[in-house]
Amino acid sequence: MICYPNAKINIGLNVVEKRPDGYHNLETVFYPIPLTEILETVVNIEDEQSFTFSNSGIKVDALPEDNICIKALNIIKKNYDVPPVKIHLHKAIPFGAGLGGGSADGAFMLNLINKEFELGISNEELHNMAAQLGADCAFFINNKPAYATGIGDILQPVNLDLSGYHIALIKPPTHVSTPEAYSGVNPKSSENSLVDLIKLPLEQWKHHIKNDFEKSVFKNHPEIGRIKMELYEAGAAYASMSGSGSSVFGLFKEAPEIKTHPEYFKWIKQL
């Protein structure tokens, strides 16, 4: 069976408070985007091993057994019988980008195994399993625009449709660690909820919707801040860093022409 895990962007991100467990409560809107990779499973009953894993495309900096796809498989296997399976991942979403590619792989793997072997796992249980894999993993189970609170795992659907807009996504080679990004923010609850702010006309978002990570990340890595500026100069109606970076996206009414450093990842598409 085959599926196509996709990336997400964060439209606004407020770090609300630090929790006793070290994590942070936040407020964000997750929006799925059609930057996809390929995840394939083939049943392999002849095999003695419970799984084999191979990957192509962008090389992930994790050992095969630490790959989130395998972690997802192991979470299911705690409570369900799964026959030996060959897994192949063709990676196309840059990681360490704030695009949630690893989280998407984990959640799509849970959905895939559930469907392929007709395990009948409920949507609620899939959400719980995904939340064990990563804070923003649960979003990818339903993969629909959502307002997220808690550590990013409490989800409420939102009526947000960016169809027709062109998205430009740029990522420099810079790596921003997620814990480092959280430690650079002074948590504070915001006056207006993102649920209301996203109802404003998109042209007004830049005056009201912010990503709390930008201030310290742009200070430590000025090249990321420059990308945001360049996206506005290229005519973006709204531009923001996604999640904890290092990718930055711009939303445009017309297809933009954007020149970047040859080493930067660049992806432009009409939504």
Ligand SMILES: C[C@@](CO)(OP(=O)(O)O)[C@H](O)COP(=O)(O)OP(=O)(O)OC[C@H]1O[C@@H](n2ccc(N)nc2=O)[C@H](O)[C@@H]1O
């Ligand atoms: C910042 C966000 C925003 O969407 O996304 P990315 O930029 O990673 O895509 C998420 O909160 C990232 O979620 P995710 O990448 O799944 O986080 P995890 O692997 O669970 O946690 C990595 C580390 O980030 C910190 N962390 C994560 C989530 C959270 N709500 N509070 C935290 O303080 C913790 O230090 C944790 O050890």
Ligand SMILES: Nc1ncnc2c1ncn2[C@@H]1O[C@H](COP(=O)(O)OP(=O)(O)O)[C@@H](O)[C@H]1O
């Ligand atoms: N299948 C996978 N794809 C990407 N990263 C993975 C995967 N499995 C494990 N990882 C680990 O998860 C980390 C974060 O991945 P990802 O969710 O794509 O980035 P981000 O936190 O920027 O959204 C990577 O640095 C990598 O070590």
